[in-house]
Amino acid sequence: MSYYATTFCYGPKYTPILPFFLERLKETCKNSEIEIHDKCNVKLKHGFNYAWWDVVRLHNNMELLMKTGKPVVHVDIDLIIEKDIEPLVHLEYDLIISKEIGKDEAFPKECSKILGFGMCSGFYVIKKSALSFLLKIYNLMSNHTYQSYSDQVNMMNYIVQNKFMVRDEELVLDGIRYVNKIIEIDNIKICVLDFNIITRDPIINNGQFGNHINIDNVGGTTNFLEYYSEDIEKLPLTCRCGKTHLGDNKICEHIKLRTHKFA
16 A cells, blocks of 8 residues: 545435445545545534535545655545556645636636636645645645635645746556646646546547536536446536526537537
8 A cells, every 4th residue: 555545424315325435436446545534534614615625535635644754635526537546646745636617717717817727636745755745734724725625726826926837748548538627836836637647527438537526517416426427428528508506507518529529
């Protein structure tokens, strides 16, 4: 075992996914030890306000990191692992995190406008060398410094409000060329993975290591579970387009990506 893989599972929307999540992780990531954070084992002074779970899971993951010294990988329970993530875990960076959908419009926009991209905390790898930085972020989250408990809101705000450098760096995995974003700040290096490595709202099969699917976008937990057993290209699109119950009335253009692939 060379790293820990963790997830946070809480509430009726997510609990039915856990057996599928565990089976896939055990089958695919054989060199990991899995820990499930299914109880709120941090005394929450802020109650159950939006993104309280981010505070709990970062606390638990840092505690595990300090206790074992081994890399800790957080994987959202609505992220379906498709390939062994070990090559990502051992990239030589202090913190590795997936990229948010939306480019320079990604949430939170005020930060992604500066960076040119957003960071998605649905998948992240933390290492002992990043602990000092992570403790700063954890304290910002706990204190609601940026009016949010969200880890990605606090991390992105901290980065853009302090001295940082960002550059592109190429990476080849399984014969596919990717371009990651490398952020240098506080004497650590953060690798923001190419969007096609961990894909948010996947449209096509593109050799990705994981598919991060918003459960509400696909009509709930039961529908989401189909993405474990069926080809994503045979299932409904996972984007928000045209889903009026999610506040989006746009005509979906993403279907063209699927038809173009087979043209």
